[in-house]
């Protein structure tokens with residue numbers, strides 16, 4: 500039980516560290532909060548709220564995984580290496596896909 504609580508503590512610490520240290524994460528959080536406030540005043544139906552929460556989560560989760568990949572790669576090597584480049588580019592690509600998805604979902608949620 501204590502181990503599980505400790506695991507949760509580390510996970511929350513991961514979210515806090517990423518939010519405090521990563522510029523992109525701060526930008527995502529700012530937009531997420533803005534959209535959530537806007538959605539509150541638009542009085543969305545339940546399925547649109549679900550879609551909005553999933554969309555925002557996807558962006559934040561991919562940004563956190565991207566940060567983890569960048570940190571792990573930098574820990575392995577600070578030299579230029581094609582595999583380091585591949586790992587970072589693929590992780591960044593995942594964030595880009597999530598962001599593009601968020602734009603499309605935003606249009607579906609707020610304009611349809």
Ligand SMILES: Nc1ncnc2c1ncn2[C@@H]1O[C@H](COP(=O)(O)OP(=O)(O)OP(=O)(O)O)[C@@H](O)[C@H]1O
Nearest residue numbers: 521523569576577578579580581583584587588591
């Ligand atoms: N060790 C490396 N070897 C080869 N290419 C690298 C290496 N480190 C970074 N790169 C290239 O530079 C790009 C930017 O890497 P960087 O670590 O600066 O991340 P970033 O995209 O600036 O992220 P952030 O702004 O979140 O720090 C990578 O996507 C990759 O193409």
